[in-house]
Amino acid sequence: MKVLLLDSNHPLLKKGLEIxxxxxxxxxxxxxxxxxxxxxxxxxIVIRSRFSIDKTFIDKxxxxxxxxxxxxxxxxxxxxYAQKKGIHLIAAPEGNRNAVGEHTLxxxxxxxxxxxxxxxxxxxxxxxxEENRGLELNGKTVGIIGYGNMGKAFANKLRGFDVTVLxxxxxxxxxxxxxxxxxxxxxxxxxxxxSLHTPETPLTINMVDTKFINAFTKPFWIFNTGRGKSIxxxxxxxxxxxxxxxxxxxxVLEYEKSSFEDLxxxxxxxxxxxxxxxxxxxxxTPHVAGWTIESNIKLAQxxxxxxxxxxx
Numbered sequence: 001m002k003v004l005l006l007d008s009n010h011p012l013l014k015k016g017l018e019i020x021x022x023x024x025x026x027x028x029x030x031x032x033x034x035x036x037x038x039x040x041x042x043x044x045i046v047i048r049s050r051f052s053i054d055k056t057f058i059d060k061x062x063x064x065x066x067x068x069x070x071x072x073x074x075x076x077x078x079x080x081y082a083q084k085k086g087i088h089l090i091a092a093p094e095g096n097r098n099a100v101g102e103h104t105l106x107x108x109x110x111x112x113x114x115x116x117x118x119x120x121x122x123x124x125x126x127x128x129x130e131e132n133r134g135l136e137l138n139g140k141t142v143g144i145i146g147y148g149n150m151g152k153a154f155a156n157k158l159r160g161f162d163v164t165v166l167x168x169x170x171x172x173x174x175x176x177x178x179x180x181x182x183x184x185x186x187x188x189x190x191x192x193x194x195s196l197h198t199p200e201t202p203l204t205i206n207m208v209d210t211k212f213i214n215a216f217t218k219p220f221w222i223f224n225t226g227r228g229k230s231i232x233x234x235x236x237x238x239x240x241x242x243x244x245x246x247x248x249x250x251x252v253l254e255y256e257k258s259s260f261e262d263l264x265x266x267x268x269x270x271x272x273x274x275x276x277x278x279x280x281x282x283x284x285t286p287h288v289a290g291w292t293i294e295s296n297i298k299l300a301q302x303x304x305x306x307x308x309x310x311x312x
Contacts (some may be wrong), residue, residue: 001043001065001311004259006035007050009303018160020312036060046070046303053077058085066090066310068303073227075200076258090306093149094300096290101153103289104195107249108281111221112137116306117280126310127207143191145172146198146226147181154195155179166191170203177189191269193223200227210235213244219249226288227244228252233272240281247281248258282293287310 005026006213014024022044027035031050033280039045039061046068047053053067055078064087067077073095079089102109110116113134121128141164144151147167155165155178165179168187187194194216208222208231222245224231233254239245255273269277276282 003044007048010300086297095302096295097149097153099292099295101157140192143187151197185287196224222251225251249283275308
């Protein structure tokens with residue numbers, strides 16, 4: 001079987017597939033149109049988020065048996081049409097779930113203890129102790145929205161804290177020893193902290209808007225390591241300004257390109273984003289929650305293992 005690798009990944013991915021007997025070609029630079037002209041020669045493709053795999057692409061991939069995405073979600077693939085064509089779909093949430101859990105916890109502790117703010121001030125010669133008095137996580141209620149691989153990994157990281165952990169998910173019976181599943185209404189009535197771990201779907205795009213935010217009983221903190229389009233940024237900013245949202249940790253942004261590799265030019269910053277980058281209530285990272293040295297290896301190995309299980 002011939003496999004086309006469309007994005008750079010850890011070298012063990014290609015090596016692992018070749019050990020299994022696959023013939024692997026790499027093309028990290030050609031346009032989607034050029035790839036479409038030769039994709040009929042391949043039985044499988046491995047991609048991150050370089051471009052979307054749509055109906056047109058799939059129709060040209062006449063011999064394709066699998067599409068493997070080195071990441072957690074499959075939103076850049078027309079999964080319904082691919083499955084209709086008999087193409088096996090592979091994702092690797094097991095590979096970066098631990099990294100996402102650790103990153104989410106790190107963002108919470110950093111914002112609660114004003115670590116970034118204090119660091120910047122000391123570098124400027126300011127020694128402000130009272131202004132940097134922090135909050136403790138213990139005693140808080142953490143609400144997790146989306147209790148799949150990422151949500152479960154984050155809940156596991158909270159085991160060492162004296163916190164109440166609740167989750168809301170559209171799937172029934174996903175709660176476990178680390179987290180009690182509740183209705184969205186129950187979560188909104190009690191949560192001090194909300195952490196989003198949802199994929200990008202029609203149900204989650206623009207999910208966190210003014211109506212959603214105002215349904216919470218208490219002012220709360222929000223963290224998003226899922227997908228940027230889950231939050232309406234201008235509504236988030238209004239809530240931060242009013243105090244309804246106390247702070248936000250965002251690893252993903254509404255404005256990201258679908259490849260996750262870029263944002264936008266510096267001379268064209270949306271007004272809401274200008275607020276985010278100047279607010280001390282906000283912590284931002286460039287879609288790297290699952291982007292660790294270890295996850296790079298684990299993601300690649302997970303893809304190799306799943307291809308082996310299905311085709312060897």
